[in-house]
Amino acid sequence: xxxxxxxxxxxxxxxxxxxxxxxxxxxxxxxxxxxxxxxxxxxxxxxxxxxxxxxxxxxxxxxxxxxxxxxxxxxxxxxxxxxxxxxxxxxxxxxxxxxxxxxxxxxxxxxxxxxxxxxxxxxxxxxxxxxxxxxxxxxxxxxxxxxxxxxxxxxxxxxxxxxxxxxxxxxxxxxxxxxxxxxxxxxxxxxxxxxxxxxxxxxxxxxxxxxxxxxxxxxxxxxxxxx
Numbered sequence: 585x586x587x588x589x590x591x592x593x594x595x596x597x598x599x600x601x602x603x604x605x606x607x608x609x610x611x612x613x614x615x616x617x618x619x620x621x622x623x624x625x626x627x628x629x630x631x632x633x634x635x636x637x638x639x640x641x642x643x644x645x646x647x648x649x650x651x652x653x654x655x656x657x658x659x660x661x662x663x664x665x666x667x668x669x670x671x672x673x674x675x676x677x678x679x680x681x682x683x684x685x686x687x688x689x690x691x692x693x694x695x696x697x698x699x700x701x702x703x704x705x706x707x708x709x710x711x712x713x714x715x716x717x718x719x720x721x722x723x724x725x726x727x728x729x730x731x732x733x734x735x736x737x738x739x740x741x742x743x744x745x746x747x748x749x750x751x752x753x754x755x756x757x758x759x760x761x762x763x764x765x766x767x768x769x770x771x772x773x774x775x776x777x778x779x780x781x782x783x784x785x786x787x788x789x790x791x792x793x794x795x796x797x798x799x800x801x802x803x804x805x806x807x808x809x810x811x
Contacts, residue, residue, distance in 0.1 A: 591644060591691055593683035599648035601688055602628050604635035612721070612810035613692025615685065616643040617702030617709050619784070620666030622654035626786050630703075637803060639810075640695035644688040646681050646709065647673060658787050670705050682716060685709065689719045697721040697810040701802060703783060704729060708736070711747075715739035722746075722809035724802045727753055727780050732760035737767045745771045746805045748798045750778040750791075774801060 588600045602623050616631045618624075623643050631641035647654040650672040656662040673681055685700075692698045699722040702710035707728025714723035720743045727749055730736060745768075749761050758775075765773045776782060776798065778791035783798060 589691070591684070591687040593687045595683055597649065597684065599645050599652075599684055601642050601644040601691065602631055603643075603691075604628075604631040604641040606635045606638045606640060608638070610640040610695035611638040612640070612806070613689075613695035613698040614639045614641050614806065614810075615688045615692050615698065615700040615713075616641055617685070617700065617706030617713075618643065618646055619704035619706055619781075620670045621656040621658065621662060622647055622666070624655045624657070626784050627703075630701075633799075634701075639699075639806070640692055642688045642692045644684055646684060646706070649673060649676060649681055649684070658784070681709075682712065685713050686717050686719075689713075689717060693719055699723065699806045699810050702726065702728065704781060707731060707747075711736060711741075711745070712739070714741040714743050714745050718742075722806055724748070724805060726783055726798065727756060729755045729780075732756055732764040737764060741768070741771065744805070744809050746801065747771055747773050748783075748802075749773070749775045750780055750782050750789075750794065751775050752777065752779040755780050772805070774798065 631643045634641040701724040703726045707725035708731045710725040711731040723745045776794035778794040779789040781787045781789040782791040783795045
């Protein structure tokens with residue numbers, strides 16, 4: 585996972601994070617939250633992309649409390665393995681891995697204001713982070729599985745939020761997206777003619793046009809709130 589750093593949570597737990605440095609003085613920090621496939625080559629590429637756009641990007645290993653060194657692909661067995669790891673993390677006693685994300689936010693804050701972005705399970709964690717954690721100036725969940733369910737709908741974000749969904753998502757129904765939109769009129773919600781995982785160019789659901797537009801909107805959102 586090099587280049588990486590070791591972060592320490594408030595409970596003393598230590599875990600690795602992939603860190604991508606910008607070429608010059610950073611515009612701010614961005615925490616990048618993984619899918620259920622670990623901090624794999626795709627997530628590292630996403631972090632590298634934000635670094636190229638001028639941000640210090642930090643991608644914490646959010647599976648580390650249940651299994652270290654997870655780096656999966658996108659095959660059928662990878663999906664099963666990732667889902668099992670996600671379930672194990674979600675089953676941890678409260679506050680679970682949220683202190684780990686808080687530690688990543690603290691590390692990113694050396695670059696200035698901090699935004700957070702996450703994909704799939706990372707999208708759900710991004711939403712929770714926006715509602716529960718401190719030190720965030722903006723949050724952008726991508727197709728966060730579960731974040732449109734009643735328990736998550738009841739949360740209230742502490743920072744500006746932009747959300748990206750795919751109207752062909754087999755996991756997140758459009759009815760639940762509309763419920764989310766109504767529950768959170770201050771959240772900027774975008775829906776694309778694409779499926780779940782449309783941002784990932786290693787998945788069959790990749791939609792280049794939707795990914796490009798969502799990224800442009802995300803960068804503009806971060807520029808507005810982290811500048």
